[in-house]
Amino acid sequence: MGPVSLIKTERYDLPQVQEAVRRHLDLLHFRIDPAAKVVVKPNLIMRCRPERTATTNPVVAEAVIRTIQGLGVSDITIADSPGGLYTPQVLAANYEQTGMKAVAERCGVKLNLSCGSRVVRYEEGQLCRAFDLIDPVADADVVINLCKLKTHCMTTLSCGIKNLFGCIPGLLKPQLHYRFPDGQQFARMLVDLSLLVKPSLTLVDAVDAMEGDGPTGGSRRHIGLTAAAVEDGLYSLDLVMAHLIGLGPEQVPMLADAAGRGLCPSRWEEVALVGDSDALSCAVADFAMPASKTLDFTGNVPRPLAGLIRRLEPRLAPRPQVREKDCIGCGRCAESCPAKTISLRNRKAKIDLSNCIHCFCCHEMCPVKAIDIKTTRIFRFLSKSRSRGNS
Ligand code: SF4
Ligand code: SF4
Known part of the structure; x- marks a missing residue:
């Protein structure tokens, strides 16, 4: 080393x-x-x-x-x-x-x-x-x-x-x-x-x-x-x-x-x-992290709730969301999607989230930043409680 x-x-x-x-x-x-x-x-x-x-x-x-x-x-x-x-x-x-x-x-x-x-x-x-x-x-x-x-x-x-x-x-x-x-x-x-x-x-x-x-x-x-x-x-x-x-x-x-x-x-x-x-x-103490920063959902909750939270995880996890008004229909997100779960309809990208593997390649490849990473309120709550726990 x-x-x-x-x-x-x-x-x-x-x-x-x-x-x-x-x-x-x-x-x-x-x-x-x-x-x-x-x-x-x-x-x-x-x-x-x-x-x-x-x-x-x-x-x-x-x-x-x-x-x-x-x-x-x-x-x-x-x-x-x-x-x-x-x-x-x-x-x-x-x-x-x-x-x-x-x-x-x-x-x-x-x-x-x-x-x-x-x-x-x-x-x-x-x-x-x-x-x-x-x-x-x-x-x-x-x-x-x-x-x-x-x-x-x-x-x-x-x-x-x-x-x-x-x-x-x-x-x-x-x-x-x-x-x-x-x-x-x-x-x-x-x-x-x-x-x-x-x-x-x-x-x-x-x-x-x-x-x-x-x-x-x-x-x-x-x-x-x-x-x-x-x-x-x-x-x-x-x-x-x-x-x-x-x-x-x-x-x-x-x-x-x-x-x-x-x-x-x-x-x-x-x-x-x-x-x-x-x-x-x-060193930058307040360097902003991605909205999707992954969490161990079970790490912040009482043990009896951990199993339930884990089952709900696919619904709680951050997900990509297309801002239709900004989408120019270039198709680069669909090209890059490993799960092939993005299609173009009327020159707008549509994501079928049921197959999404949360890799965010689509967000990465969109040239006009028309794909947001949406987080749920409970995800944000758990993120905050974990950062408090870590600090
Ligand atoms: S996050 Fe990954 S799997 Fe999900 S739609 Fe985007 S590219 Fe496809
Ligand atoms: S990469 Fe962005 S602009 Fe292009 S189709 Fe997908 S969401 Fe629309």
Whole structure:
């Protein structure tokens, strides 16, 4: 378990971010073979401008690419499989809007536009022994994981581990949601995937993070930090970043799973930190969580009521709801729905909740934020009583 480096990084200013990246790599003793075939994997979850804070900021990508070019590396490809369809047209539009096309042009690196994938086996997987990976990741010597710090409606946290879900091509992602609708199992699958992809370096863009209904529907929250770790320091890195936004590993199933496998400590205080000694002053105590933040419904009620509450859970759990007046009928929610429970009628999305598995992929993929996460009054009451209990 390697150290985690934290560097205060106030703005998306290229010289400032490049200096932060240089310091991270020095502190972590990062080495790279100049002849390596490198994939830089940002979070490009959807086609949107960097200001929306759903995607890795292009200045961070440019700073990392320029730094590794300075180490002699020339074979560099930017690649991700965003949510929804995985086609050259979708990728090209995404790169344009997220600023990655301009980065690739300025730096003279490749943008992946081929949409092939292949199955890579991972015999040590605890849940999954094989994954379909997009070609550039499957073929890379070195993967650089460039994630954004965000909340996530399903996994609570989106950071280094979760970013690697974008190594799975397009609509195979909803299939994994359907195979593993349970949050704990989904988390185990993500940890298996991260162990297979094994990024050499993970760098977190937390200059501006996303709070609230992430990973796409939340709001910008300035933190002023970049953070990094090499190889299996990834898990400790996510643990520290979770702490920074007020989350413990028990609230983030991926971290609980990683700690259970011995991949990171169970307490962030046990992680070796390097870099700016005052970096943790960037921690945000009131970072807003997603409305869907999952609850153990039985944890807050007297034992005799626990069974009843559990039976009622499907009715109490947060659910997606389309705001018809804002729906533009693009169909992206239906495309991404693993349970195939969304249809379009009169150019408006309709959700049949009886089949919903509460993954919130639809909320994530709606380009106009027309899908809300509705909570019931009793859910809000139980959420409040649990946060009081935790505080
Ligand atoms: S309706 Fe939305 S939350 Fe429900 S299964 Fe489909 S994508 Fe997931
Ligand atoms: S709800 Fe959003 S994603 Fe679904 S069809 Fe309407 S606009 Fe498109």
